[in-house]
Amino acid sequence: MKAIILKKYGLPKVLEVGEVDKPAPKDREVLVKIHAASINDWDWGLVRGKPFVIRLFFGLRKPRVRILGADIAGTIEAVGSKVTSFKPGDEIYCDLSECGSGGFAEYVCIPEKIPALKPSGMSFNDAAALPHAGLLALQGLVEMGKVKSGQRILINGAGGGVGTLGIQILKSYNLKTTGVDSAEKLDLMKSLGYDEVMDYKKLDFTGTGEKYDLILDTKTNRSAVKYIRCLERNGTYITVGAWMNRLLDIFLTGPLISLFTGKKLKVLFHQPNKGLEQLSKLAEKGQIQPVVDGPYEFEKIPELLQYFGEGRHKGKIVVEVGDSE
Numbered sequence: 484m485k486a487i488i489l490k491k492y493g494l495p496k497v498l499e500v501g502e503v504d505k506p507a508p509k510d511r512e513v514l515v516k517i518h519a520a521s522i523n524d525w526d527w528g529l530v531r532g533k534p535f536v537i538r539l540f541f542g543l544r545k546p547r548v549r550i551l552g553a554d555i556a557g558t559i560e561a562v563g564s565k566v567t568s569f570k571p572g573d574e575i576y577c578d579l580s581e582c583g584s585g586g587f588a589e590y591v592c593i594p595e596k597i598p599a600l601k602p603s604g605m606s607f608n609d610a611a612a613l614p615h616a617g618l619l620a621l622q623g624l625v626e627m628g629k630v631k632s633g634q635r636i637l638i639n640g641a642g643g644g645v646g647t648l649g650i651q652i653l654k655s656y657n658l659k660t661t662g663v664d665s666a667e668k669l670d671l672m673k674s675l676g677y678d679e680v681m682d683y684k685k686l687d688f689t690g691t692g693e694k695y696d697l698i699l700d701t702k703t704n705r706s707a708v709k710y711i712r713c714l715e716r717n718g719t720y721i722t723v724g725a726w727m728n729r730l731l732d733i734f735l736t737g738p739l740i741s742l743f744t745g746k747k748l749k750v751l752f753h754q755p756n757k758g759l760e761q762l763s764k765l766a767e768k769g770q771i772q773p774v775v776d777g778p779y780e781f782e783k784i785p786e787l788l789q790y791f792g793e794g795r796h797k798g799k800i801v802v803e804v805g806d807s808e
């Protein structure tokens with residue numbers, strides 16, 4: 484089968500388009516024919532082996548993961564002898580980051596507990612754009628952030644995967660929403676429903692004097708003290724992504740600050756695939772529809788990863804892997 488192969492860490496040009504053996508499912512695994520995959524920060528980190536902590540888990544000098552790709556949508560082609568939840572022909576989607584990647588290939592074998600049925604009526608391309616970013620948004624805003632109608636909410640990095648899905652997850656609440664991202668993405672963000680948009684290159688949202696009940700940040704790059712200042716009383720700040728020193732700052736000072744101010748600073752640790760059924764329900768109701776950058780051809784994955792790393796994408800980059808017939 485064709486696959487994008489990672490042999491050493493480096494910029495995405497180190498990736499090779501090649502052939503590897505088609506896998507066979509073990510007793511409790513399903514074999515998925517992949518139709519579409521999307522690109523995440525997870526892949527960008529793994530290809531470069533950065534930040535360094537990635538190498539502690541995935542190989543210090545050489546990557547142990549041969550094939551990247553976390554988000555996929557596809558059809559189950561075969562099941563292992565002890566599989567009870569799926570059958571050949573089922574259309575599924577999921578995030579492979581909890582079982583070691585492998586989405587940038589024609590087939591993958593995964594434990595049966597990982598996938599969920601693809602939202603009915605949704606294309607494979609759209610479904611592949613949902614799991615990783617959609618669940619970061621759902622877990623951040625709803626589960627950890629406990630969003631409520633009447634609140635004022637800000638999403639930082641609002642034009643990326645998490646922010647474009649996050650605003651749609653919030654549709655059923657009556658909120659005042661602010662999205663922060665670069666100038667090229669502001670029109671898209673307005674069209675998705677953000678009440679206010681801000682260009683982070685021109686304005687620092689922590690310095691405007693405005694206060695929010697809930698902040699979801701995909702690009703934490705300031706000190707905990709700055710975030711505290713722009714939270715309402717009892718407000719919550721949640722980071723899903725940042726440089727390690729910033730994450731540590733929030734993680735370590737958060738509980739102390741909370742003790743004295745009643746405001747909360749939290750770090751979200753992504754739980755892959757947790758809440759996928761809930762995401763499916765939102766998709767089936769037509770409440771969420773990913774913003775797809777693409778679809779692109781499979782062979783373009785190395786250059787698309789570079790495009791992702793440079794932050795030029797809007798929403799989710801989707802790649803068509805194989806036909807869905």
Ligand SMILES: NC(=O)c1ccc[n+]([C@@H]2O[C@H](COP(=O)([O-])OP(=O)(O)OC[C@H]3O[C@@H](n4cnc5c(N)ncnc54)[C@H](OP(=O)(O)O)[C@@H]3O)[C@@H](O)[C@H]2O)c1
Nearest residue numbers: 524640642643644645665683701702723724751752753794
């Ligand atoms: N917590 C966890 O367990 C976990 C797990 C997986 C991933 N993550 C993290 O979750 C985040 C994924 O977000 P995503 O999928 O939405 O990424 P994304 O698609 O890359 O979107 C991020 C957006 O932020 C914008 N941006 C860059 N610098 C910014 C700044 N200083 N201020 C405001 N916006 C800025 C980018 O635009 P420009 O580049 O055009 O400026 C881009 O539109 C990543 O940080 C990733 O590391 C966390």
